[in-house]
Amino acid sequence: MSEERLAKRNSTDRLLWAGFALAIIAAVAIGWNADKDANEAYAWSNWITHTQNVLGVLEDARGNSLAALAAIQNYYQSGDLRNLDSVSNLVSKLKLQSAVLRSLTVDNASQQNRVDQFDRMGRRMAALSENIIRSAPAFSQQQSIRTPEAAELNTAVDQLLQQLHQMNATEVQLLRERTARARTTSRQSLTLLGIGGSMVIAWLLIVGGYALLTTRRLIDTAKALAFSQAELARATERKRYEDDLRALNESERRHAAQLEVVNKELEAFSYSVSHDLRAPLRSIDGFSSALMEDYADRLDEQANSYLKRIRAATGHMAQLIDDLLELALVTRSEMRTEAVDLSALANGILAECQKGEPLRKVECVVQDHLVGQGDSHLLRSVLENLLGNAWKFTSKQQQAKIEFAAAEQDGQTVYFVRDNGAGFDMRYAEKLFGAFQRLHAAAEFPGTGVGLATVQRIIRRHGGRVSAQGAEGQGATFSFTLENNHGGQP
C-alpha cells in the first residue's frame, strides 16, 4: 500500500475514534444534564406542592374568617354573645393557621409581612371579641349590637380577608410561575434528552456505518491485496518462465551460432585436409614411382621393396584422409529424409563386393522389402561400411555367410548385419565405434578404423542407436535403429 493511502487511513481512524469519544462525551453530558433537569423538575414539583399547601391553609383561613364574619353578622342581628364565642374559637384557629402560614412562607418576605398583619388582625379580632363579650351583658341585644368594638371587629375580619386574598393571589401567582417553570424544565430536559439521544443515535449510525464501510473497504482491500499478490505471484512466475525461455532461446541461438562457427571451421579444415595433405602424398608416391621406373636397373630388390612400402603407406594415408573427410561430411552435410529401400541398397553393395573379389564364395541373405526413413546417401554409407566389414572379416572363412535383416523390438524396427567372420572380443565392443579404433592388425584385415565411427555418427544423426555383439572367431552382429521407424513419419 502506498504511503499516501496509509496516511489517509490513519487520519480516518483518528476521525473514527474522535467520533466515538464525542458520542460518549455527548451521552454523558446529556445524561448529566437530564439528571440535573429531572432534579430541578422534581424540586419545582415540590415547590408546587408547597404552594398548594399554602393555598390550602389560606383557603381554610379564609373559610374561618368568613365564618367569623358570619358569626359577627349573626351577633349583630341576634345580639347573641355565643356568636362572639365562636368568633374567639375561629380566631384561635386562625392563629394556628397563621403560625402554619408563617412557617410555610418563611422563604417569602412579602408573605411574611402579610402573615404579620394577618397575625395582628387576628390578635385584634380576638381582643375585640373578648372586649365585647366582657363588656356586653348577656342577651341585651339592642345595646350590644351597635357597639364600636363590634364594628371594628367587622372591619378587622374584612381586613383579614383582604390579607388572605392578597396572600392567596400571591400564592396563586407563585403556583402559576412554578408550574410554568417546572413544565419548562421538564420540556427542556425532554428536549435535551431527545436531542442528545438523536445525536448519540446519529453518531452511532455514522460511526457504525463508517465502521461497516471501512470494514468492507478493508475486506475489499485485503481481497484485492490477496488477489494482486496472487496476480503478482503469477506474473512473477510468468516473468521467470519467459526469462527462462528467453535465456533458453538465447543459449540455443548462441549454440546454433557456435555450431555454425564450428561447422565453418570444420569445413575450412576438411578443405585443407583434402587439398593440402594430399599434395605431399602425391609427391611421395609420384617420385617413388619415378625412382622405381627410371632407376630400376640401379636399384636392388631391397630398394624396390622399400619404395613399394613407401607407396603402400602413401596409399593408406590417402585412404585415411578420404575416410576422415567422409566422417566430417557425415556430420555437416544436410540431411534429406525419405523412404530408402535398404534391401536394394544392401544387394547392390554386396554385388559390388563380389565384383571386387569374384573368386570368393559368400552366402548373402538379404531380407526383402526393408524400407527405412532417412538420408539415402548416408544410409548407403552405413550399409557400405557394415556390409563391407562383414565381407572383409569373413575373408578367412571357408563358408562365409552375411545376413541383412530386420526384427521388431519394443515396437521399433531393428536392422542388423550379421556375419560368421572373425568377430571380436565383447570387452572392446565400445571401442569399436571410436575413430581410428581397430581390434585387428592391419596385416590381418586392412582398414582405417574410421568406418564404424562414421556409421555411429550417421545413425545418431537419424536419432537411432547402433550396437555390436560378437565373440572372437564366432562372427559379429551390428544392429541399428532409425528414429523414424519408431515415431512414424518425420
Added chain:
Amino acid sequence: MRERVILLVEDNADDEALTMRALKKNNISNTIVVARDGVEALDYLFGTGEYAERDTSVQPELILLDLKLPKVDGFEVLKKLRADERTKLLAVVILTSSKEEQDIVNGYGLGANSYVRKPVDFQHFVDAVRQLGLYWLVLNERPPACPRNGR
C-alpha cells in the same frame, strides 16, 4: 607450324614435375606453358605483364587449372577468361586435389569444361592425364570460332 600449347596453371613445383612426367609418359608432345599463380595465367592469356609481347590470337589448346593458387585463385582466373571474347571458349579442365562438392559446383558454375581430382597414386594420375589428353586434344572437336592450330 604453330605450337599446340597446353597451359598448366600450377603453383606446386612437385605437382608441376609430376604432371610433366605424366604428360611425357603419355607421349603428349604439346608445348607446356606453366603459370605459377593466377596473375601469371591471366598475363599469358591476355598478353599483359611479362607476356606483353605475346600474340594473343594464339590461345592454348587446353588449360589445366589448379584451384588453390597464390594472388588470384583458379575460380577468379576462370571467371575472367570466360568473360573475355578472346578466351571465353577455351577448354578448361580443373585439375585439383579438392573433391569438395562446393568447389565442383563452383567450377562448373563458372564454366569449367571438366573437373578432375588428382589421384595420390601416380599410376592413376598418369592414367588420368592420358585420358584427358586423348579426349581434349584428339577426340574433342573444338568450337569453330576458335582458331585451330596449324591453319
